[in-house]
Amino acid sequence: MEMGEQDAILVIDHDPAAALLLSDFLEREGYAVAVAHTGADGLRLIRQSAFALVLLDLELPDVESTCLIRETVRIEAPPEIIVVTARATLDSAIAAVENRSAGYILKPVDLARLGGIVARVYDRRRLARDNARLHAELSERLAESEALAAISATVSSTLDVREALRRICRELVRLLGADTAAVYLQDLGSGRLAPTAAYHVPREYLDTLSTTPLPLKEQGFFLPLWRERRPVFSDDVTADPRFTHPMFRSFPHQSGLLLPLIVEDEVIGGFYIVWWTARRSFSDHELRGLDHVCEQVGFFLRNARRYEQAERNQHRLEVLHDVSRRLPTTSTRSRRKVRGLASTWSA
CATH class of the missing domain: 3.40.50.2300 (Response regulator)
Structure with missing residues (x-):
């Protein structure tokens, strides 16, 4: 034995x-x-x-x-x-x-x-x-369930994407015992991660964190985060070669966790969670639990995208109907074209 x-x-x-x-x-x-x-x-x-x-x-x-x-x-x-x-x-x-x-x-x-x-x-x-192990596992699941419930309540109470993401950052900080959390969404034009919302950012770092994007392909976490869709964490960010961007050096912190945000099978951004002085690492079990949280956030962002698209289509539809009413002498061909566009956007 x-x-x-x-x-x-x-x-x-x-x-x-x-x-x-x-x-x-x-x-x-x-x-x-x-x-x-x-x-x-x-x-x-x-x-x-x-x-x-x-x-x-x-x-x-x-x-x-x-x-x-x-x-x-x-x-x-x-x-x-x-x-x-x-x-x-x-x-x-x-x-x-x-x-x-x-x-x-x-x-x-x-x-x-x-x-x-x-x-x-x-x-x-x-x-x-x-x-003791079972009690710890149940406590983790309870904390995860409470976070999921809080996130669900958050995303159902507002249509403001930035405010919803800020509240989700708050729940992640509470769930993980972290100090600060921020969310970055990919800017398709530049290919960078643009800061979108954050929670509990120290005043002295607010300007830096709110204005500094992250160049994805220059970072060592690009492949696991973007292609393999795995979380990336470090309990010694300063010495970690994957975190070389000046933004990480501009606010020294001990530990960091990047969580991928996936919408419709596509990574569109990520959460960055910070521990200023504590060393924090994660087990596979903890990371699987965080996957559930990120999945729920992904559903919210997908629905928010669809809502925004529906709003845009509705606005275009109203404009076309207005144009159709204001132009009574419009040719039959033009009227058909307007009706065709309206049909497309209302689908």
């Missing part, structure tokens, strides 16, 4: 023969084992390393074992403790119970019983780790 440092067992026993007996048995069972022969050495190891379990002899020559138990349970993520003693007393048993020891074993040690207790300790700790 392969075990990490957090899964190791520490045997603290003043008797070398007893310590060897216990460590050999536990190693044969597949556990990683460390040994200390004094309370001071044992406490030093507990503070230096992470252990799942401590087998503690009550008859230590230098430290009162109950004091060592109290010190152990005070540390962050303390190991569980099995008390081992050749002389059981009521006081030691009460102390073991009060400090929630995982077991109380008499010498000579019944190795089969010890093995059962150790196995239960590890099962319990694995269950606790699994519960």
Whole structure:
């Protein structure tokens, strides 16, 4: 059985023969084992390393074992403790119970019983780790769902694209624990990413961020972001060769995340999210969650584009109808042409 440092067992026993007996048995069972022969050495190891379990002899020559138990349970993520003693007393048993020891074993040690207790300790700790992981995953999903709900409410409450994007930047900052977020949309004429909206930009950087476009093809993130449609992040932007544009150097920051904005299977821009001093990296799971957020933003932008196109067509249609009414002497051919254009734009 392969075990990490957090899964190791520490045997603290003043008797070398007893310590060897216990460590050999536990190693044969597949556990990683460390040994200390004094309370001071044992406490030093507990503070230096992470252990799942401590087998503690009550008859230590230098430290009162109950004091060592109290010190152990005070540390962050303390190991569980099995008390081992050749002389059981009521006081030691009460102390073991009060400090929630995982077991109380008499010498000579019944190795089969010890093995059962150790196995239960590890099962319990694995269950606790699994519960903590599931809780973290559920918290992430809840935060993602809340962000999606907030973004959905945002995009349904305004037809102003810039204002909607600013609010979405705000939700991304809240979701990711970031400091600042900005959105850039591609300018087809220049091929650059033009700043469009932002949230929580420091005053001293506002002019720079609001007026400086990003030249796509000069940046190292062009291929993964634009062609492969993958997020790009760095937890050390200043030293990252992919972020060489002067704009990134004009406002020094530690971490940055670029998220692609895709509309109708085409990348049209991206969000840039900033952590001024914190190092921030992302797991694949987190990036997949952000894909869902960007998909929803993409749907909004697609619908906004269609709405703007419909508005333009409606305006043109009204102009053509007005022209048709104002020109009663227009030839039949001209009238047909006007009606044809009106039909095209109203489709």
